[in-house]
Amino acid sequence: MPWQFFCRGIFFGTGSVACIRGAKGYGILGKRGLARTRKRLAKKEVRLAMQKIIDQWWFFLVRHGRLAAGLFAVAVLSQGCASLVIPPMVGPVVKNLNRQADLELVCDGAPSYLLLLDSLLVSDPDNVRLLLHGTQAYTAYASLMPECGRPERGAVLGQRAREYGLRLLGTNKRLGEAAQIPLAGFSEAVQSVGPGEVEKLFWSGYGWATWIGFSKGAPAAVADLPKVEQLMLRVLALDESFYHGGAHLFLGIYNGSRPVMLGGKPEVSRGHFERALALGDRRFLPALVAYAEYYARQTLDRELYVRLLEETLAFDLALAPDLTLPNVLAKRRAQRLLAQVDDFF
Numbered sequence: 005m006p007w008q009f010f011c012r013g014i015f016f017g018t019g020s021v022a023c024i025r026g027a028k029g030y031g032i033l034g035k036r037g038l039a040r041t042r043k044r045l046a047k048k049e050v051r052l053a054m055q056k057i058i059d060q061w062w063f064f065l066v067r068h069g070r071l072a073a074g075l076f077a078v079a080v081l082s083q084g085c086a087s088l089v090i091p092p093m094v095g096p097v098v099k100n101l102n103r104q105a106d107l108e109l110v111c112d113g114a115p116s117y118l119l120l121l122d123s124l125l126v127s128d129p130d131n132v133r134l135l136l137h138g139t140q141a142y143t144a145y146a147s148l149m150p151e152c153g154r155p156e157r158g159a160v161l162g163q164r165a166r167e168y169g170l171r172l173l174g175t176n177k178r179l180g181e182a183a184q185i186p187l188a189g190f191s192e193a194v195q196s197v198g199p200g201e202v203e204k205l206f207w208s209g210y211g212w213a214t215w216i217g218f219s220k221g222a223p224a225a226v227a228d229l230p231k232v233e234q235l236m237l238r239v240l241a242l243d244e245s246f247y248h249g250g251a252h253l254f255l256g257i258y259n260g261s262r263p264v265m266l267g268g269k270p271e272v273s274r275g276h277f278e279r280a281l282a283l284g285d286r287r288f289l290p291a292l293v294a295y296a297e298y299y300a301r302q303t304l305d306r307e308l309y310v311r312l313l314e315e316t317l318a319f320d321l322a323l324a325p326d327l328t329l330p331n332v333l334a335k336r337r338a339q340r341l342l343a344q345v346d347d348f349f
Contacts (some may be wrong), residue, residue, distance in 0.1 A: 028238050084305075101144065102329050103319065110329065111152035114145050119189075125168075135172040136203065139165055139211040146214050151333060162215040169211025172204055182208075182231070191234045199242045207248055209235035213254065223345040233258060247281030260298035273299050289323040289334035293318045297341060308349040313338040 020286075104110050174180040178193040178235045183216035185193065197205060201210060215283070219225035232254070239251040240319045253276070260273030277295040284291055292312045300309035316338040321328055 067113050091101055092278070101141075102327060103325055107148070107151055107332065112150065116140070116147075117141060119144060129171075130175065132172065132175050132204070135168050135175070136207055139166040139172055139207045141215045143207070143211045147335070148217065151336065154242040159215075159218040159220075166212035166215035169208040172211075173208040176201060183228070187230055187234075192230050194234050194238045197238060197242075200223075202239055202243045202246050204236050205242075206239050206250060209239070209254070210250070229258070244281045245281070247292070248288035249280035252280035252283065253294060256280060256291075256299060257294050257298045260302055263302075268302070270299060270303050271300075286315070287319075287331075288327055289316050289331040289338075291318055293334045293338050293341070296338070301348050304349060306311075306345065309349070310342065310345060313342045317342070 006286070036254075049153065101110060101114065119142055121134065121141055124134050125131065126140060142161050142165035146158045146165055149155050149158040149161065169175075170182055173182050176193075176197060178196055179185075179190075182190060212228060213232050216225045216228060234256075236251040236254045237271060239246055244252065256273045256276035258273075259269040262268035263271065274295075277291065277299055280288075280291045281295070286292070293316055296309045296312040296316075299305075316334055317332065319335070321331055324331060
């Protein structure tokens with residue numbers, strides 16, 4: 005029996021030393037193998053081993069749902085072998101989710117992954133990578149809820165996306181009370197953030213924006229939009245290309261979704277959408293759909309509206325396999341919007 009699987013089993017939560025002792029006691033390790041096994045417990049070795057079984061692990065979660073999440077939760081409540089094994093496996097699972105074309109599989113399987121992340125963060129509440137993955141996962145799953153047939157769950161999941169996003173933002177000491185800081189002070193603190201924290205700024209902002217989007221116009225939520233805008237503007241200043249020009253996409257929607265009389269800026273919106281499409285090589289289809297919905301429709305440009313949506317529907321998903329899930333969702337929305345063209349124009 006390989007040592008990795010033994011340590012993930014009976015001695016999963018008892019510590020690396022106990023893993024070695026236990027394996028030796030059960031006859032899995034002899035004296036000659038002891039020194040070699042100690043070296044194999046190095047983090048790099050464990051990470052490589054775990055990445056090889058990510059796909060099987062994801063299938064296990066889908067098949068066994070809550071049971072799997074419960075077992076993982078018990079394991080990670082102690083700082084043992086799990087502290088070496090679990091965090092490195094989270095990132096590849098996030099990537100795997102984005103490669104899924106089967107929405108039903110994601111709708112059914114993702115809750116187990118969310119429970120796993122919640123449990124990991126109980127054990128390690130200030131872990132920046134876990135907070136990042138938690139924000140990403142809850143943001144994505146909240147956005148999926150209408151497609152999963154449970155739109156009412158979007159607000160609940162969006163609240164968790166915001167919570168993890170604010171905690172992630174709070175790992176920068178100047179932004180520890182981001183929700184309470186007045187806008188002027190918040191903007192000043194954001195300007196002090198350097199290029200090494202672009203990922204943190206972007207995903208914190210998107211988690212926050214997801215909650216706002218599901219708030220149905222609640223004044224307290226809408227009042228936070230200027231803070232999200234400041235986060236995205238800082239991302240642009242540091243790395244406008246991050247996540248397929250995602251900050252440009254947000255600002256395109258932000259400036260295009262409001263009428264001019266309420267502060268909307270359609271030409272500013274158009275500039276952001278065009279830049280997002282250029283940075284993403286027109287492979288990130290949500291940018292095309294948002295451009296049609298929040299600029300072309302708002303400015304009554306039927307020709308542009310139809311052209312953008314038809315481009316979305318014609319796109320070959322195989323050209324961007326790492327963006328399969330968001331692109332599948334974009335195609336579904338494009339199809340619905342195109343069917344409504346005569347209602348809008």
